[in-house]
Amino acid sequence: MSIFRLFIKVINISPDENFSLKSAEIRKNKDVTIRPMKLEEFDRVAEIYLNGFRNKYVYLVGEKYLQTAQNLYIKHLKSDKNIRNGHYVAMVNNEIKGICRIRTFKDPENIFTFDIFKSLLTLPILSLFKALFSLLTVDYIERCEKNEGYVDILAVDNTYRGKGIGQSLLSRADEECYKRGCTKISLLVVLSNFRARRLYEKHGYVPTKLYLGRRIFLFGTEVNNANEIIGFFKMEKNLEALQN
Numbered sequence: 001m002s003i004f005r006l007f008i009k010v011i012n013i014s015p016d017e018n019f020s021l022k023s024a025e026i027r028k029n030k031d032v033t034i035r036p037m038k039l040e041e042f043d044r045v046a047e048i049y050l051n052g053f054r055n056k057y058v059y060l061v062g063e064k065y066l067q068t069a070q071n072l073y074i075k076h077l078k079s080d081k082n083i084r085n086g087h088y089v090a091m092v093n094n095e096i097k098g099i100c101r102i103r104t105f106k107d108p109e110n111i112f113t114f115d116i117f118k119s120l121l122t123l124p125i126l127s128l129f130k131a132l133f134s135l136l137t138v139d140y141i142e143r144c145e146k147n148e149g150y151v152d153i154l155a156v157d158n159t160y161r162g163k164g165i166g167q168s169l170l171s172r173a174d175e176e177c178y179k180r181g182c183t184k185i186s187l188l189v190v191l192s193n194f195r196a197r198r199l200y201e202k203h204g205y206v207p208t209k210l211y212l213g214r215r216i217f218l219f220g221t222e223v224n225n226a227n228e229i230i231g232f233f234k235m236e237k238n239l240e241a242l243q244n
């Protein structure tokens with residue numbers, strides 16, 4: 001049993017065999033193009049990322065250090081080719097309006113590099129601890145199983161939400177993961193993120209696991225939750241239907 005089970009409760013959700021989600025009706029927005037991120041786009045990508053997950057970073061480093069967190073993210077992107085290559089951008093009128101990261105079981109994840117650790121040392125001591133705890137748990141719960149793909153940090157510029165950009169990014173993630181030999185794709189979503197959950201369900205994802213834990217281990221976007229217990233759903237989608 002992993003040591004993380006002492007801090008995080010994991011509940012498996014058995015799929016209902018008779019339940020079929022229509023992952024149809026995917027609205028294609030023809031004004032949106034999805035492509036891999038280019039090197040010169042680090043700043044804009046980090047900006048969308050920090051805006052999309054602002055609450056999480058306010059909790060982690062406080063308002064005062066948001067810019068530092070953004071700079072750390074850029075540094076992280078610059079230093080790790082594997083992470084960088086997994087970033088995709090959604091373009092509307094030649095401008096980046098959405099982002100996501102796609103990775104598969106074939107892409108090794110190395111969260112604890114010396115560089116990252118050195119950068120974390122620039123944060124206040126409490127933030128450093130929070131960051132270390134959450135990196136450890138994220139490393140544990142985001143590990144891909146064999147033939148699994150994973151979509152992460154999906155975020156859309158807040159003035160462009162509700163226009164199908166999130167759906168286009170998810171469709172691209174399906175295609176990329178399928179091409180790279182994955183039979184399923186998964187993601188994590190905070191329980192209270194109803195908008196994102198609705199988007200994923202519509203796209204054919206179903207919840208397969210529930211993670212519950214103290215906020216310091218599972219920092220997410222939930223705020224002021226009683227007892228600071230927060231939860232994430234792991235949601236999965238079968239990619240085998242893409243064969244047809």
Ligand SMILES: CC(C)(COP(=O)(O)OP(=O)(O)OC[C@H]1O[C@@H](n2cnc3c(N)ncnc32)[C@H](O)[C@@H]1OP(=O)(O)O)[C@@H](O)C(=O)NCCC(=O)NCCS
Pocket residue numbers: 027052053153154155156157160161162163164165166167168188189190193194195196198199202
């Ligand atoms: C979640 C997020 C990425 C969705 O991106 P988006 O481009 O707005 O999504 P889409 O336009 O493709 O919307 C698709 C579906 O999301 C749901 N949705 C979108 N806007 C919604 C709203 N205002 N209320 C409820 N559901 C909404 C709907 O199911 C919608 O489909 P429909 O409009 O056909 O009914 C975006 O809201 C975001 O960046 N949020 C902040 C970061 C975040 O929470 N990321 C997810 C982490 S797990």
